[in-house]
Amino acid sequence: YNASQVMIAIPTASNQLIRHIFDLSKEVGAKVNTLPPIIDLLSGKVSFKQMREVRVEDLMGRSVANLDLDTIAHSHQNKAVLITGGGGSIGSELCRQVLRYKPSKLIIVDNSEYNTYKLGEELIKLELDSEILFYTTSVFNREHMESIFKKHTPDIVYHAAAYKHVPIMEVNPVAAIDTNIRGTFTVAELAVKYHAKQFILISTDKAVNPTNVMGTTKRIAEMICEYHNKQGSTKFSMVRFGNVLGSSGSVIPKFKQQILQGGPVTVTHPEITRYFMSIPEAAQLVIQAGCLGNGGEIFVLDMGNPVKIVDLAKELIELSGFEVDVEIKIQFTGLRPGEKLYEELLADNESTLPTAHPLVRVAKTREIPGNFMDYYQELVNISLSTPKDDVKKVLNKVVAEYTPELEQAATVERELQ
Numbered sequence: 001y002n003a004s005q006v007m008i009a010i011p012t013a014s015n016q017l018i019r020h021i022f023d024l025s026k027e028v029g030a031k032v033n034t035l036p037p038i039i040d041l042l043s044g045k046v047s048f049k050q051m052r053e054v055r056v057e058d059l060m061g062r063s064v065a066n067l068d069l070d071t072i073a074h075s076h077q078n079k080a081v082l083i084t085g086g087g088g089s090i091g092s093e094l095c096r097q098v099l100r101y102k103p104s105k106l107i108i109v110d111n112s113e114y115n116t117y118k119l120g121e122e123l124i125k126l127e128l129d130s131e132i133l134f135y136t137t138s139v140f141n142r143e144h145m146e147s148i149f150k151k152h153t154p155d156i157v158y159h160a161a162a163y164k165h166v167p168i169m170e171v172n173p174v175a176a177i178d179t180n181i182r183g184t185f186t187v188a189e190l191a192v193k194y195h196a197k198q199f200i201l202i203s204t205d206k207a208v209n210p211t212n213v214m215g216t217t218k219r220i221a222e223m224i225c226e227y228h229n230k231q232g233s234t235k236f237s238m239v240r241f242g243n244v245l246g247s248s249g250s251v252i253p254k255f256k257q258q259i260l261q262g263g264p265v266t267v268t269h270p271e272i273t274r275y276f277m278s279i280p281e282a283a284q285l286v287i288q289a290g291c292l293g294n295g296g297e298i299f300v301l302d303m304g305n306p307v308k309i310v311d312l313a314k315e316l317i318e319l320s321g322f323e324v325d326v327e328i329k330i331q332f333t334g335l336r337p338g339e340k341l342y343e344e345l346l347a348d349n350e351s352t353l354p355t356a357h358p359l360v361r362v363a364k365t366r367e368i369p370g371n372f373m374d375y376y377q378e379l380v381n382i383s384l385s386t387p388k389d390d391v392k393k394v395l396n397k398v399v400a401e402y403t404p405e406l407e408q409a410a411t412v413e414r415e416l417q
Contacts, residue, residue, distance in 0.1 A: 008034040008054075018058045026318070034058060056245065056252060056315055066357060067284060071291050075156070075198075076101035082154035082196075083108055084139050084187060085161030087115025089247035090202055093283040094158050095119065105131040107152050109145075109161070111138045139183035142190075149190040157191050158286070159184060160202040162218065169214040170337040170405070173391040174384050180217035182380050184224050192232035200290040201225050201238040203298070205275060205343045208240070209401050212338025216395045216402045222298060223368045223398070224376070229296040237293035239286045240363075241301040242275030242343055255313055259320045264331035265313045272310075272341050275303035285359060292355050292362075300352055302359040306342065338405060372398075 006025045008018060018034060025032045032054045081098050085091040086108035092115070095108060110116050116134050123132055133152070137144040139161045162180050163169055169176040184201065191199045203222055206215030222238045229236040243250055258265045277285075282301070289299040314324045322328045335341070352361040369375070375398045382391055392404035 003028070003030050006030045006032045008032065011035045015058060018054060022054050022059060054319065056312065056319060059315065067288055068291060068356070072287055073101045075291055076103050076287075078102070078104045079155040080105045080107065080152050081156045081158070082148070082152065083158045083160060084110075084183075085159070085202075086110050086134075087112050087119050088160060089244060089250075089279055090282060090286070091158070091160035092119050093279045094160060094286065095123070097280070097283045097287055098158075099123070099126070099128060099130055099132075103130050105133060105152065107133050107135065107148060107154060109135045109137060109139065109148065111136065111161070138179070140178050140186050142186050145186055146190055149194040153194050153196075154191075155197050156290070157187065157196050157199045158202070158290075159187050159199065161187075162202070162221075164204070164214060166206070166212045166214050166338045167336040169217070170212060171388070173213045173388055173395070174382060174386070176213050176217045177379055177382060177391070177395075180214070181220050181224070181376070184221040185376065185380075188224055188228040188236070189231075192228055192234050195232070196234050198290055198293070199225065199228075199234050199236045200286060200293075201236070202286060203238045203240045205240055205242045205303075206340075208344040209403075210399065211340050211403050211405070213392065213395065213404075214338070216399050216404075219399050219402075220376075220379070220395070222365075223372060226296055226365075226368050227372055235293055235295035237290050237295070238298045239289045239301065240298060241277060241282055241285070242303045243277075244279045244282050245276050247279060251309060251312065252316065255316045256320075259317060259322065259328055263328040265317060265328060266331050266333045267310050267313055268333055268335050268339065269341060270310055270332055271308070272335070272339075273306040273308050274343055275306050276312075277301070277303055285357070288357055289355075289360050292357065292360060298363040298365055299355070300361045300363050302361065369398075 006021065008021055010017070013034070022032050033052060034054050036052065076098060081103045083091055083094050083098070083106070086095050087110035091110065095106060099106060108116070108119065113136055116136050120134055135148055139145060161183060163176050188199060201221060204215065204218050206212065207219035207222060210216040210219055225236040225238050228234070245252060255265050285301050289301070292299070310330060313330055317324050317328045324330065352363050355362055378394055379398065382394060389406045392406060396402045396404055
């Protein structure tokens with residue numbers, strides 16, 4: 001029919017169906033628009049009137065099946081829910097998802113004034129029975145965090161606040177310790193003190209056999225939760241997953257900006273791969289995993305198959321209507337400090353067991369050391385003037401599988417060359 005425009009008016013369309021239609025349309029040069037996915041329509045973010053261009057998230061993400069909605073609704077309805085890092089990519093999606101289950105109040109903590117403002121502008125438009133409260137503070141500000149816990153006594157805590165940018169944390173290890181370690185300890189300790197029923201930590205695949213400060217501090221955050229799981233009645237769960245498509249600081253917004261500027265699109269290495277899932281999928285599975293927990297588990301989300309970043313770059317260039325390496329070039333820039341070619345979801349000596357959800361498995365890790373609190377005190381007493389190599393050596397004492405990149409060693413290697 002010589003169609004120049006294809007419109008996919010199927011909000012429940014699977015990613016596989018969207019990709020099939022997109023590939024067929026691309027063969028005949030037709031532009032493709034799609035109705036937003038059903039989860040965006042249900043959350044009130046968009047309406048049925050809104051058509052948009054197909055995004056890479058539509059082609060790569062998955063539709064989450066078999067959520068135990070009754071259990072989730074029962075555990076969240078009329079409860080006070082606290083979400084730290086609530087203005088971030090995962091945190092804000094957790095806010096949207098949790099509000100569907102009608103908590104009595106949603107307490108949102110974020111250290112970014114802009115993120116707080118932006119989320120508030122979105123949520124204020126929704127007609128909700130839940131009370132929504134915003135606090136702008138750092139999670140390691142104990143006095144402020146305690147005042148929040150004392151006033152609201154949350155039933156459920158989702159701890160999403162973290163520094164997550166690998167190269168930046170390599171040169172700011174004390175900042176990573178303050179937020180990812182001291183901040184997690186503060187929120188976890190207060191959850192126990194004020195008798196929260198559940199605490200869910202948002203962790204990362206970079207916590208497995210870490211080669212960087214960020215991943216190591218997140219592994220220690222997991223250990224902090226394992227420690228506090230034994231200190232009171234609060235049930236602690238940790239959820240590990242890889243990258244989320246389109247999150248702040250991720251490659252997709254960066255690639256889009258580079259394409260807008262005419263290229264080149266920069267990729268660190270031709271073989272670098274990462275696991276990806278969509279933001280809504282990650283948030284739904286985090287909530288589901290929290291309901292599955294008996295306390296002390298590390299849940300591992302099924303991320304599917306790893307994706308080559310160069311293939312992702314090519315996909316985005318083509319989605320933008322350009323020809324790869326003709327109109328928009330790809331440039332390889334070399335691995336950044338602390339960066340791996342491949343990420344892992346389980347450490348070598350860990351094993352996983354299935355859960356009631358096919359995309360969630362539970363990992364059994366080794367026991368945390370008996371002198372863990374001594375290590376913790378040593379870490380939080382590190383000063384800003386401590387050399388970065390010395391900070392990394394202390395982190396290595398806590399997480400033996402951490403293989404730090406030391407500046408002194410790199411300098412010696414350069415001199416030898």
